[in-house]
Structure formats: structure tokens, C-alpha cells
Amino acid sequence: MNFLRREPHIALSDFVKNKSYKGVLILPFAIVQKKAVPLFSDFSFKEIDHLASLGDFQAKESEISFFYPMKGPFERVLLLGLGEIEKVSLETIRRVFGSLERFLASKKWFQVLVPNFHLKEIRREKLLEAFLEGFLLSSYQFSLKKEETAKEYRLTLLDFGVSKKSVEEIIVVIKSVFLARDLANGNADLVTPSYLAKTAKSFSKGNLRVSVLDKKELEKEKMGLLLAVGRGAKEEPKLILGEYIGDPKSKDLIALVGKGVTFDTGGLNLKPSGSIETQKADMSGAAAVLGALIAAKDLKLKVNLIAAIPTAENAIDSLSYKPGDVYKSFSEKTVEITNTDAEGRLILADAISYVKKKYPITRLIDLATLTGAILVTFGHEVSGMMSNDETLSKALIKAGENTFERVWPLPIYPEWRELLKSDIADISNSGGRLGSSITAALFLKEFVQDTPWAHLDIAGTAFLPKPGKYCTKGATGVGVRLLIEYLKLLQAKPKDRPKK
Structure with missing residues (x-):
């Protein structure tokens, strides 16, 4: 699946x-x-002085002016404003080059030359990364229109003084973001649990091994919650497992768990119009985990990962799991279903328990479009984070600041656990509207137990109702860049790894 996209062509040239x-x-x-x-420093044009004298270009953020030089080797010259130099950050660079890409696309100017430019406070490699991220992430297309054509940029970096490897490593991450966006944007009738499993297995090679537990194996393992959620669908649920060992000498093993509900009707607690239309993206956590796993492997990061993607369709049928019923989890805890639209935490709970039992993990990060309440809290700008480990949460906050895929912590005080009490089971799957993002995390914490853990609720950041700064409308691929940055920080500071 590749929606109107070509491989970015980037050349380094003197x-x-x-x-x-x-x-x-x-x-x-x-x-x-x-x-x-x-x-x-290497270019001079009389036209620039003329524009400045007229006040037609002031270098405000994302301001653009262009001209056709009378002399010289270039067809067109475009002046791009970054704003006040004291306020220019890596995120400013991303925003500005995202705006530039949209302008160039509107003009159909797809041959682009960027000379070496510099800011004293920002390293050249980081400057390059930020501008390529902003430009390329903005260039993503998802369209099934009959007559729309793909953007085919040819980007040349002039005298940039960076290695080809540096550029290739940035492209690796961008491609993984695009994969995550494709999966979340694709038709729910196409991107099914089977499709997700097939896609994941296509990357199984070398030190990345992917396996899939089908329905029979899930029944054998007694993964009652994952099986319950998938009961109403013709597409059978699955558990996708990906293992990447980039540092065989280390005992550190990080679990990444991503919610993979390929379409969420809400089940018998049916979602209303206005909420159901975007539910093909309810597997954005799974898409982010898969994208990060592939990028880590392609970047040859010296980390060890186990990725678990529980995937199912929450559909309506006579066999659908029902409110008021009790189901036994893989961990043998029993769960009363008080809301079938609180299904994501159920499949995550079984996946979390499974990786804890089967692998010697040292910490766990889960990503999920889990609650609408997080959208009310943070809008589309920030993902909610709930964690039982300060070192892990601080590292993720830092990674979020570096990538601008920001996360912010919410408390998980034990008093909220009272809302999940059940008279007939060990726990209920929903505590109602009050503190619902937090009670969802507390539900997961029951299965995480003492493992260092962070839960990222990406319901607000995974899918946009209109274009963002350098994200198109729809799926953002949030989480891929965040996780890769976290793994890079961990690789650079192994002391931040928990001791066994």
C-alpha cells in the first residue's frame, strides 16, 4: 500500500x-x-537588496518571496523567513520548511536546491534533521482520487557538509512514519488484523524476527480478553510479536506494545455518528510500534526490543462480547465488561501480561488511542503519559521535547482505582466518565504490576481533523519519531537503563 508517494530523491552536491x-x-x-x-554566505543577488529596500521581505516566520534572477545559474530564487533569530528552534525549522513544502507543491516546483545555512545555537546535523523532517513529513500524500498525481521532489543539498549516511538515517525514520500513516489512513476493510500481520512479517529478516499467534494459538494461550474483543468480527484476532536484538551482550529488553484495533464500532455500546468515522485509525498505536521497530532495525540501534501488537476488529454481531459479562484474561484476572467501547485496554492487558511472562523485559511502553478524554485534556498538541517510573517518564518527556511529539504526565493515584471495582469480577473495564484517561491507565497498571512502565494515550495526536504544521489531515504517525529518539537517548546514556 503506497498512496501517491515516491521515494524522496535527495542528493548531496558541491x-x-x-x-x-x-x-x-x-x-x-x-x-x-x-x-x-x-x-x-555563498550567494548574492541584487534583487534581494531591492526587495529589502521596498520592505517586501522582512523574514517573518514562514514568509516567502521569490524572483527570477536576470543573471546567474539559477532559474528561481526563493527567500524564506525563519522569524526572530532568538526564537528560532528546531521546531521553528520544521514548521517553516513544512510551510515551504506546501507552497512549492502549490506551484508544482519539485526541483529544490537548499544551500548550507547555519544558526550558531544549533548543530549542523540537527539543523539538517529538522528541515528534512518538516519538509518531507509535509510532503506525505494520502489520496485515492482518480486523477491526483504524486509529488516527485528532487532535493539537492548544496555544500551542506554532511555525510550521505546522515541523510539516509533521517530518511529511514521518515519512511517508518509514512508506513505508520499509511496503515492508519488505509481503508479498514484493507488494513485488517491479517493485513497488519502480513505487513509485519514482510520485515522479518536478519536480527528482526516476526511471529504471529492466530486465533487457535490465542485460544491455547487462554488470551480471553483479546479473543472477546474480536468475537464479533469475521476477521480473526491476532497477536503480532517482533523481536529485534541490536545489543546481544546486554540483558536490557524493552517491550513496546501497540493497540491494534483495526476498526472500532464501539461494539454493542455503539459509537455515534461524529465519532465512528475515524475509527479506522484506532490501530495508530500498533502502527507506531511497528514503524519504530523497523526503524530501530534499519538504523542498527544498539538496543533490544520486543514489540507486541494485539490486533482485532471490534465489530457488531450476535457473537459480540456483551456488557455485563465477565471474561478471564491471560493473567487469570477476571474482568467485568461495563462498556464494550473500552476495548483497547482489554487487548493491551492480554498482550502486556503475555510479554511479561514470556520475555525477561526490563521496562514496557504502550501506545494507544485509548480515550476521548485525553483529547479534551490536551487537544491535538500533546499525548498523555501515565507512568510508574520516574526515570522512564523523564526520558520520554525529553524525547518528546526533542522531536516535538510532546508527552505530559498525569497522576495515577490509587484512589481512582475504586472506580474500577466490580461486585462479580476482579476488576471492571471502565470506571465511567470521571478521570477516564487515568482509570484506563490504572486498568493497565493491574497487569503491568511492578515492571517499569509508561502508557502513552495518543488519541488526540494520532489523527488530525485538518492539516497541521507539517502533518497532513488524517494520520500523523505520532510515536515513531518519539520512540526512536528515546532509544537513541538510551543508547547514549546506558546508565538510565533499569538495573535487574
Whole structure:
């Protein structure tokens, strides 16, 4: 599945003065002492001075002016504003180059040249990463329209002074984000549990091994909650397991668990119109985990991962699991179903218990579009985080700040556990509306127990109702860049790994 997208073509090149260049040259500027100041040094055009004298270009954030030079090797020159230099951050770079990409797409200018530019406070490698992220993430297309064509950018970096490997590593992560977006945007009739399993297995090679537990194996393992959620669908539930060993000498093993509900009707507690239309993206946590797993392998990160993706369709049928009934989990805890639309935590609970029992994990991170309440709390800007481990939560906050896939902690005080009490089972699956993002996390905590753990509720950040700064409308692929950054930070600071 590849929606109108081509592999990004990025070349590194030295600038040759006597050579003619097709395309548009991008020249970044910032505001210094109320004046537009160039952030590059090798290019000079009289037209720039003329635009400045007229006040037609002031270098405000995302401001664009362009001209056709009378002389020189370039067809077009575009001036790009980054705003006040004191306020320019990596996120500013992403935003500005995302805006640039949308402008270039509107003009159908797909041959782009970017010269080496610099900011004193930002390392060249980070500057490169931010601008490529903003530009390429914005270039993503999801469309099934009959006559729409793909953007085919040819991006040349002039005198940038970075290695080809640096560029390739950035592309690896972008491609994984695109995979996650594709999976969450794709038709629910296509992206089924079987499709997810087939996609995951296609990446099984070398030190990344993928296996799948089908319905018979789930029954043998007595994974009652995952089986319950999938009862009403023709598509059978599955548990996808991916194991990447990048550091064989280390005993550290990180579990990544992603919710993979490929369509959520709400079950017999049916979702209303206005809520059900985007439920094909209820497997965004699974998509992020799979994307991060593939990127970690392709980047050859020195970490060890076990990814678990419980996947099912929460459909309506005479066999659908029912409110008021009690089901036994893999851990043997019994769960009273008080709301069939609180299904994500059920499949996560079985997956969490399974990886805890079968693998010697040292910490666990789960990602899920779990509650609408988190959208009320943080909107589309921030993912909610609930954790039982301060070291892990601080590292994820740092990774979120670096990537701008920000997370923010919420408390999980034991008093909220009272809302999950059941008269007939060990626990109920829903505590009602009060503190519902937190009670959802407390439900998971029952199965996590003492393992260092962080739960990321991405219900607000995984799918956008309108285009964002460098995200198109629809699936964002949130979590891929966050997890890869966390793993890189961990690789750089092994002391942050929990001791066994």
C-alpha cells in the first residue's frame, strides 16, 4: 500500500559557479535587530537588496518571496523567513520548511536546491534533521482520487557538509512514519488484523524476527480478553510479536506494545455518528510500534526490543462480547465488561501480561488511542503519559521535547482505582466518565504490576481533523519519531537503563 508517494530523491552536491541549476534555490533568512539577515554566505543577488529596500521581505516566520534572477545559474530564487533569530528552534525549522513544502507543491516546483545555512545555537546535523523532517513529513500524500498525481521532489543539498549516511538515517525514520500513516489512513476493510500481520512479517529478516499467534494459538494461550474483543468480527484476532536484538551482550529488553484495533464500532455500546468515522485509525498505536521497530532495525540501534501488537476488529454481531459479562484474561484476572467501547485496554492487558511472562523485559511502553478524554485534556498538541517510573517518564518527556511529539504526565493515584471495582469480577473495564484517561491507565497498571512502565494515550495526536504544521489531515504517525529518539537517548546514556 503506497498512496501517491515516491521515494524522496535527495542528493548531496558541491556548488559549482559555472554550472546551471534547474529548479528553485531556497535562501533562509532570520530577523536580527529588526532586519532580514541571510543565514548563508555563498550567494548574492541584487534583487534581494531591492526587495529589502521596498520592505517586501522582512523574514517573518514562514514568509516567502521569490524572483527570477536576470543573471546567474539559477532559474528561481526563493527567500524564506525563519522569524526572530532568538526564537528560532528546531521546531521553528520544521514548521517553516513544512510551510515551504506546501507552497512549492502549490506551484508544482519539485526541483529544490537548499544551500548550507547555519544558526550558531544549533548543530549542523540537527539543523539538517529538522528541515528534512518538516519538509518531507509535509510532503506525505494520502489520496485515492482518480486523477491526483504524486509529488516527485528532487532535493539537492548544496555544500551542506554532511555525510550521505546522515541523510539516509533521517530518511529511514521518515519512511517508518509514512508506513505508520499509511496503515492508519488505509481503508479498514484493507488494513485488517491479517493485513497488519502480513505487513509485519514482510520485515522479518536478519536480527528482526516476526511471529504471529492466530486465533487457535490465542485460544491455547487462554488470551480471553483479546479473543472477546474480536468475537464479533469475521476477521480473526491476532497477536503480532517482533523481536529485534541490536545489543546481544546486554540483558536490557524493552517491550513496546501497540493497540491494534483495526476498526472500532464501539461494539454493542455503539459509537455515534461524529465519532465512528475515524475509527479506522484506532490501530495508530500498533502502527507506531511497528514503524519504530523497523526503524530501530534499519538504523542498527544498539538496543533490544520486543514489540507486541494485539490486533482485532471490534465489530457488531450476535457473537459480540456483551456488557455485563465477565471474561478471564491471560493473567487469570477476571474482568467485568461495563462498556464494550473500552476495548483497547482489554487487548493491551492480554498482550502486556503475555510479554511479561514470556520475555525477561526490563521496562514496557504502550501506545494507544485509548480515550476521548485525553483529547479534551490536551487537544491535538500533546499525548498523555501515565507512568510508574520516574526515570522512564523523564526520558520520554525529553524525547518528546526533542522531536516535538510532546508527552505530559498525569497522576495515577490509587484512589481512582475504586472506580474500577466490580461486585462479580476482579476488576471492571471502565470506571465511567470521571478521570477516564487515568482509570484506563490504572486498568493497565493491574497487569503491568511492578515492571517499569509508561502508557502513552495518543488519541488526540494520532489523527488530525485538518492539516497541521507539517502533518497532513488524517494520520500523523505520532510515536515513531518519539520512540526512536528515546532509544537513541538510551543508547547514549546506558546508565538510565533499569538495573535487574
